[in-house]
Amino acid sequence: MEGTPIYVWLGLIIVLTIIEAATVSLTTIWFAAGSLLAFFVALLGLPLGVQIAVFLVSSTLLIIFTRPIALKYLKVGRERTNVESLIGETGLVVTDIVPHSTGQVKVKGQIWTAVSKNGEPIRKDSEVIIDSIEGVKLIVVHKNP
Template structure:
């Protein structure tokens, strides 16, 4: 077996290993090394030596890792764990304890009572309808429904 063939086999094994690791973790960490291994495999098949292959593997992997991973994480939402609380955003609730300026009141949303602050800092009275804009800790930030 020639050295170039052995190197090609090694790069194929690395590609498979990195893809399997990525499939098991979904962390967008090892896929970039799989692509770096693919670049090295192509150079191996073209007859380039191991040092050139290794440099290509490192350069391609690092460039992809640092420049495309943040973009991929942003659009694929990798590492973001959604909770049921996120489903409250946009829901309408009813004020059960007056929300005064710079003070916390309470609203009932989806059958649960939440501490609430008004985004506009105006007073919102009991039985007013409010929309949940966001969640900060254990408080919902609301605005009155027009």
């Protein structure tokens, strides 16, 4: 019965690592690390209360301080959609873009509704850069102002 917490922590490490490997969501890995620290505390023979406290505190601190950094550099769970990939691309105006109205821009073979970012008119056959996207409307700027 004395070594039971050691096996519980070891089991948690294994289960949480398998879940993280299957989901790659950077969620359970922090709890697996907390379990590892609690496992080491259990090996030292410290009471169960201390082991649980080490698990909870270390897991919480790891989530708070390292998860945002890991998400930033690993870019887990975030992929640019086809629409987002259009930002920064060059398009060709096929219908004049006039103030307070929409025009049309052809980008990668598709026609999109578009408005000028700064409200200035952009004539047909002008090249534009896609600045942003709002709903299904491109916000564009003239390529050669």
